[in-house]
Structure formats: structure tokens, C-alpha cells
Amino acid sequence: MKSFKKHWQFYLVLIVPVLYFVIFKYIPMAGVLIAFKDYSVVQGVFGSPWVGDKQFRLFFENPQAWILVKNTLFISLYQIAVSFPLPIILALFLNEIRNGWFKKTVQMVTYAPYFISTVIIVSMLIMLLSPRLGVVNHLLGFFGIHEINFMGEPSLFRSIYVWSDAWQNTGYSAVIYLAALAGIDPSLYEAARVDGASRFQKILNVDLPGILPAATIILILSVGNLMSVGFEKIYLMQNPINLSQSEILATYVYKMGLLNANFSFATAIGLFNSIINLILLVAVNALAKRISGNALW
Amino acid sequence: MIASKNRIKESYGDKVFLTFIYILLTAVLIVILYPLVYIASASLSSPLAVSSGKVWLWPVNFSLAGYEAVFRNPQVVLGYANSFFYTIFGTLISTTLTVLVAYPLSRRSFYGRNVLMIFIVITMLFNGGLIPEYLIVKQFGMVDTRWALLIPKAIAVWQIIIARTFFQSTIPDELVEASELDGCSDLRFLGSIVLPLSKPIIAVVALMYGIYQWNTYFDALIYLKTQALYPLQLVLRNILILNTVSGGNIDAAELLKRRDVADLMKYSLIVVACLPVLVVYPFIQRFFVKGMLIGSVKG
Numbered sequence: 248m249k250s251f252k253k254h255w256q257f258y259l260v261l262i263v264p265v266l267y268f269v270i271f272k273y274i275p276m277a278g279v280l281i282a283f284k285d286y287s288v289v290q291g292v293f294g295s296p297w298v299g300d301k302q303f304r305l306f307f308e309n310p311q312a313w314i315l316v317k318n319t320l321f322i323s324l325y326q327i328a329v330s331f332p333l334p335i336i337l338a339l340f341l342n343e344i345r346n347g348w349f350k351k352t353v354q355m356v357t358y359a360p361y362f363i364s365t366v367i368i369v370s371m372l373i374m375l376l377s378p379r380l381g382v383v384n385h386l387l388g389f390f391g392i393h394e395i396n397f398m399g400e401p402s403l404f405r406s407i408y409v410w411s412d413a414w415q416n417t418g419y420s421a422v423i424y425l426a427a428l429a430g431i432d433p434s435l436y437e438a439a440r441v442d443g444a445s446r447f448q449k450i451l452n453v454d455l456p457g458i459l460p461a462a463t464i465i466l467i468l469s470v471g472n473l474m475s476v477g478f479e480k481i482y483l484m485q486n487p488i489n490l491s492q493s494e495i496l497a498t499y500v501y502k503m504g505l506l507n508a509n510f511s512f513a514t515a516i517g518l519f520n521s522i523i524n525l526i527l528l529v530a531v532n533a534l535a536k537r538i539s540g541n542a543l544w
Numbered sequence: 545m546i547a548s549k550n551r552i553k554e555s556y557g558d559k560v561f562l563t564f565i566y567i568l569l570t571a572v573l574i575v576i577l578y579p580l581v582y583i584a585s586a587s588l589s590s591p592l593a594v595s596s597g598k599v600w601l602w603p604v605n606f607s608l609a610g611y612e613a614v615f616r617n618p619q620v621v622l623g624y625a626n627s628f629f630y631t632i633f634g635t636l637i638s639t640t641l642t643v644l645v646a647y648p649l650s651r652r653s654f655y656g657r658n659v660l661m662i663f664i665v666i667t668m669l670f671n672g673g674l675i676p677e678y679l680i681v682k683q684f685g686m687v688d689t690r691w692a693l694l695i696p697k698a699i700a701v702w703q704i705i706i707a708r709t710f711f712q713s714t715i716p717d718e719l720v721e722a723s724e725l726d727g728c729s730d731l732r733f734l735g736s737i738v739l740p741l742s743k744p745i746i747a748v749v750a751l752m753y754g755i756y757q758w759n760t761y762f763d764a765l766i767y768l769k770t771q772a773l774y775p776l777q778l779v780l781r782n783i784l785i786l787n788t789v790s791g792g793n794i795d796a797a798e799l800l801k802r803r804d805v806a807d808l809m810k811y812s813l814i815v816v817a818c819l820p821v822l823v824v825y826p827f828i829q830r831f832f833v834k835g836m837l838i839g840s841v842k843g
Contacts, residue, residue, distance in 0.1 A: 251655060256730045257648040261660070264645045264699060268667055271696050275672025275680055292679070337572070340565045353569050356576055358829060362821045364759035366777045367814055370784035375579055380807055382582055385597040414576065422833055446558045479762050483785055497674075504675045505766055517673035525669075 282515035295511075302515035319495040319520075322481070323473045326409045331466055333417045335458065338424035339450055354425075357418025369483040372411055373398055398484070404492040408484060412477075423465070424458050431457040463541040471528030474520045496520045587611070587811035591804035594811070610812030613805055620813065622772065623779035627758060630693050630775050634757040638698050639750045645699070646707035647734050650715070668701045678766060692767035693757075693775065700756075703749045710745040711738065748831045751824075758821060780817055784810050 251258065277292075282302055284295040306312050337357065344350040360368075375381050376397035384394040397403055431453065439449045478497035485493045496516060504513025536542035554562075581601065586594045590605035598604045614620055648654050649661055671677070677696065686692040715738055723733050739746065761777035768774060787806075 254648070254651070254654050254730055257651075257654055260644050260731065261648060264641050265660075265663075267641065267695075267699055268664060270684075271677070271680060272667040272671065275676035276670055278672045278676025278679060281676065340569060343562060343565050344569070349566075349569075353573060355826075355829060356573055359580075359825060360576060362755060362759075362825060363818060364761070364777055364780075366759075366761050366780045366785070367817060370780065370810065370814060371579060371583065373785060374810060375582070380595055380597075382586075382597070382600060385600065388597075414579075418576075445555060446561050479760075483781065500674055501766075505678060510675050510679070514673060514675040517675065521671070521673065 279514060279518055281511050282518045284511055286511040286514075298511075302512050303519065305512060306516055306519070314491075315494060315496050315499050318492060319474055319476060319497075322405055322408060322495065323476045325405050326412060326476065327466075327469050327473070329409050329413050330416065330420070331462075331469060333413055334420035335424055335462060337417055338421040338428060338458070339454055341421065341425060342428045342454065343446060343450075354418065357421070359418070360415040361419035363415065365477075365479045366483060368411060368415055369480060372407060372484070376407070398486060399488045401489045401492040404484070404489045408481065408493075412480070420465075423461055427458040427461045428454060459539065460541045463535050463539055467528070467531050467535055467542065470531040471524055473527050474524045583811050583814055586808070587815045589808070591808040594808050595804045609805060610808040611816070613809040614812045614816050617783075617809075619771070619774075619779050619783070620776070620816075623774055623776035624816075626774060627776035630690070631754050631757040634694050634698075635750050635754040637694055638700070638703075638753040639746065641699050642703045642707055642749055642753075643734075643739075643746065646704045647711055647738060648730075649704070649708045650711035651720070652717070664701055664704060674766075681767060687767050688769045688773070690773060693763050697763060700753070703752060707742075707745055707749055710742060714741060744831065751828050751831055755821065755828075776817055780813065783813065 281292055281295065283297060283299060284292075285298050285301075286292065286295045290296075341350055341353060344353075363371075376383050378384055378394050378396045378399075381397075383397070388394060395403075397407060435453050435457075436449065439453050444452065474496065476495060476497070478495075478501065481493055481495055482498050482501065485498065497520070500513045500517045500520070503509045503516070532542050532544065582599070585601060585603045586599050587610050588603040588606055588608070589599045590607040591609055593599055593604035645664070649657050651657070681687060681692055681696050686695065719737065720733065723737065728737075759777065761775070761781055764773075764775050764778045765781075768778070
């Protein structure tokens with residue numbers, strides 16, 4: 248109570264942010280209840296009748312459900328397979344460069360695309376890959392390759408999504424590893440040099456173990472987000488032709504919930520999505536703890 | 545002198561490996577720079593040169609036709625103005641709230657800080673999801689108003705953690721005690737001592753919020769219906785993305801020229817939309833790196 252008297256200004260000032268969290272974060276958490284109800288605007292969240300697991304059954308009886316789950320999973324797994332190792336490799340290689348000017352340039356350039364908005368990234372993809380106007384097809388034509396309608400080819404959708412993401416984010420993600428590398432004890436390098444280790448052996452035996460804790464944490468977090476691949480980008484990349492590959496749970500929730508006003512149904516799918524994420528996070532965390540000793544908790 | 549004499553000579557294999565790294569990183573540089581250079585060049589070329597594929601690296605038949613078309617488009621100009629509004633006010637609101645939460649959380653003598661921290665971090669792990677969040681915003685009558693882009697996502701927990709970690713590690717307890725003896729109140733201490741000492745972290749937090757506001761389109765997509773309120777990113781989506789999906793048919797000849805200008809305008813539009821971020825990028829880059837590193841230290 249002494250603290251309350253002493254810091255009364257803090258408590259006063261904190262009222263607004265606490266209200267913010269209650270209203271925009273905690274009340275929506277309670278709002279998840281409508282996944283088990285038949286929500287109607289008139290009756291509101293608490294007045295609407297309970298329907299148990301009806302919304303979930305409705306979703307899983309639809310054969311499309313498994314296509315959505317499959318699309319979501321495949322895109323995420325593909326993305327982790329690419330965007331987890333690339334920043335590590337970039338950081339390890341950058342760390343070998345002693346030329347300050349070259350190193351700075353590479354860092355500055357690879358870091359820059361992170362600041363480009365999703366809308367612009369997708370616009371660039373559509374424009375540069377366009378069959379008639381796109382520079383990629385002009386360049387391919389130069390090598391005698393027939394033009395490809397990249398955005399209209401469902402089988403290419405995942406690759407375009409994943410690799411453009413790597414183009415945008417690898418430099419940014421490498422920063423954390425560069426910091427970990429900078430923190431490695433210099434005496435380890437000296438020891439390695441005295442033992443006659445080659446550059447490659449040094450990377451393998453000093454650098455890699457040095458960034459392993461950071462890498463583990465990042466891998467756990469990305470697996471824990473497996474089911475929440477970027478809605479924003481995929482939604483923009485969708486077109487009627489590639490929908491068979493590009494419709495994921497998050498875009499389906501948006502379409503069902505906000506475009507078709509099917510609030511309860513969409514909330515149920517969203518809830519299913521976050522529960523899987525939570526289970527994955529807990530499982531991977533336990534696994535990582537057992538194998539490497541590094542974990543979130 | 546002695547050190548350089550004693551240095552172990554690089555082996556042949558190491559030299560090859562290092563050369564390989566240089567070549568690879570140069571390739572990475574090219575892959576990242578090429579699309580950006582191409583778009584800038586195309587935006588400065590003549591409509592015909594772009595559509596006929598003559599541009600591949602530098603501008604061909606220099607022209608500003610694309611930029612003229614961009615600035616003659618009222619939607620773009622309005623979107624630009626709106627985005628500035630959202631970015632400035634959104635950043636102001638978000639940064640203020642973040643500091644007001646983060647500072648008390650950094651003070652050890654503040655009773656309830658652990659409970660409050662848990663209360664906040666929980667929202668990072670669990671959330672109601674799209675629909676329940678939308679329903680709340682709707683209930684507050686914010687749908688289709690400017691508030692919808694400023695308030696519901698005003699505080700990012702990650703920024704609180706970054707700011708709190710910084711306050712904790714840079715504001716010495718002695719300073720607090722001394723000012724308390726002089727009868728300085730908590731808020732006055734925050735305003736006249738903590739803030740001036742924390743300029744770098746406030747810059748980081750404000751920049752991250754600012755970039756988010758400038759680049760995001762999702763909230764505008766779900767909450768706004770009135771076109772006059774659209775931020776630039778949503779205008780861009782309508783012009784750049786929704787128009788192109790239907791493309792690919794055979795065109796009538798007279799439509800061709802007008803279409804060329806419209807296509808060219810897209811390149812100019814991208815450059816114009818990136819301009820504000822591009823201008824501040826060299827200054828913010830090192831701030832961002834700093835912010836990421838502070839955030840990654842366990843608090």
C-alpha cells in the first residue's frame with residue numbers, strides 16, 4: 248500500500264492502457280465463445296443460443312476443409328524449410344567478410360526490402376512476372392524460353408510466395424544471428440586457429456554452436472506459428488486461377504466471417520487454427536528442450 | 545608488427561572458400577537490387593519502351609509520363625494525405641501509450657508490475673481472432689471511421705518489452721532516489737529526466753510504429769468502406785492488384801496506348817509509395833538493428 252501512495256500517478260496513468268488491453272484483447276478472447284453459438288447481431292455474444300460443436304462439424308463435414316488445412320500446412324512447411332536456414336547461412340558468410348565496406352553494403356541492401364509494404368511486394372510480383380509486360384518473361388525470352396504465366400499457374404503459387412518472402416526478409420532475420428556471432432568468445436577463435444582449423448571447420452565447430460541457442464528459439468517460434476502464415480500477402484496474391492493452392496484457413500475465415508457475415512462459423516475455424524498452433528508450440532518446445540536443452544520455457 | 549609476422553598464413557582451401565563467399569554475396573546483392581533498379585528505371589522510361597520490353601536495366605527514352613499520371617490521380621493524392629495522417633497520429637498515440645506502460649513496468653518499487661506484465665504478455669500468446677476483434681471495434685462504432693486504424697492496434701506488446709528493457713538497463717536507481725528526495729513526482733521525473741535520456745529507444749519505437757502504419761493495409765481493408773478514408777496502401781491495392789488479375793486478353797489497338805500509360809503509371813506509383821520510407825531508411829537502419837537487439841535480450 249506504500250507503493251500505491253508513492254506511485255499513485257503511475258496507477259492513474261495506467262488506467263488507459265489497461266482499459267485498452269481489456270477492451271481490445273481480453274473481451275475478444277471471451278468473444279471466442281461465439282464459436283459454440285449461433286451468433287446473431289440482434290442477440291449479441293451472450294444472448295445468442297448455444298449450439299455446441301455444430302460449427303466445427305459443419306466445417307469438417309465439408310471436403311474443402313482438408314484442402315484448406317493441407318494448403319496452410321504445405322505453405323508453412325515450405326516456408327520454414329527456406330526461411331529458417333537462409334538467414335543463418337547469410338549471417339555465417341557475412342561474418343567471414345573482413346572488408347568493412349563490402350560487408351556494410353551487403354547488410355544494408357539485404358535489409359532494405361523488409362521495409363517494403365506487402366501491397367507493393369505483391370504488386371511487384373504481379374508486374375515483374377506478368378506474361379505480356381513482365382521483365383522476367385522478357386529475360387526468359389532472351390534465352391529462348393517460352394513465356395510463363397507465373398501468377399496463373401497454381402503449381403507455382405507456393406514457390407512464388409516462399410521465395411519472394413525469402414527475398415524480402417532474409418537480411419532482416421540475419422541480424423539476430425549476426426549479433427549472436429559477435430558475442431562469441433574470441434578465445435574460441437584463437438584456439439581454433441592454433442589447432443589449424445580451416446575457415447569452414449571454424450564455421451562448423453565455433454560459429455554454428457554459438458548461434459544454436461538463438462536458432463532453436465526462432466525455430467520453435469516459427470513452428471508455433473505454423474498455421475498462421477501471412478494472411479496479408481496470400482490474400483493479395485490470390486486470383487481465381489490459383490485458388491486451389493492459395494486458399495488457406497486464414498483467408499477462408501476472412502471470406503466466411505467478414506464478407507459472408509458467417510460470424511460463428513468463421514470464429515470456429517479461427518479457433519481450430521489457434522489451438523493447433525498452441526499444441527505445436529508446446530510440443531516443439533518440449534522436443535527442443537529434450538534434444539538441445541534450449542527452449543522457451 | 546610482431547602480430548602480423550606471427551599470423552598463420554591462409555591456406556589455399558581457405559582462399560577458395562572466401563572467394564566463393566564473395567561471389568555468392570555479390571550474387572545476393574544483384575538478386576535483391578535488380579527488381580528495385582528495374583522498377584525505378586521503368587518508372588522513368590517512356591510508356592512504349594516499357595511495354596515493348598526495351599527496358600532491362602537503365603531508363604530508355606527518359607520520360608516523366610508515369611509520374612504525371614500518378615499525381616493527376618486524385619485517389620492517389622488523397623491516399624497519400626490519409627496515410628500521412630494515420631502515420632503521424634497513429635505513431636503519436638502508440639508511442640505515448642507504450643512509454644506510459646513501459647516506464648512504470650521498469651520500476652522495481654512499483655507494486656503490481658509482475659502481475660501487469662503477465663496480464664500484458666498473455667495477449668501475445670492468446671487472441672480472440674479476427675471475428676471477435678472485429679465485433680468489438682464495431683460495437684464501439686469505430687467501423688468506417690479513422691479511429692479504426694488508430695486505436696485497435698495501438699499498442700504492440702513487443703514494443704513495451706523493448707522500451708521496458710531499455711529503461712531498466714539505462715536509468716540508474718540512484719537517479720530515481722535522488723530526485724525523489726528532491727520531491728520530484730513520478731510523471732515529472734519521466735518527462736524531464738527519463739525521456740531526454742531515452743531518445744534512442746523512443747526513436748526506435750516510434751519508427752517501428754510509423755513504418756507499420758505506413759505499410760499496413762489489412763485494418764483498412766476490414767474496417768473502412770468510405771473511399772475518402774482509404775490509406776495509400778489500400779488505394780495501391782485497388783490500382784495495382786485488382787486491375788491486373790483480369791489481364792491477359794487480346795486488346796483492341798486503340799486501347800493499347802492508354803493501357804501502356806496505365807501500366808507505366810504502376811511503376812511510378814510504386815516508387816512514389818516507397819519514397820517516404822526510402823528517404824528515412826539510411827537513418828533508421830541502425831536504429832532498427834539496435835531495437836531488435838535490445839528486444840532479444842531476455843528482460
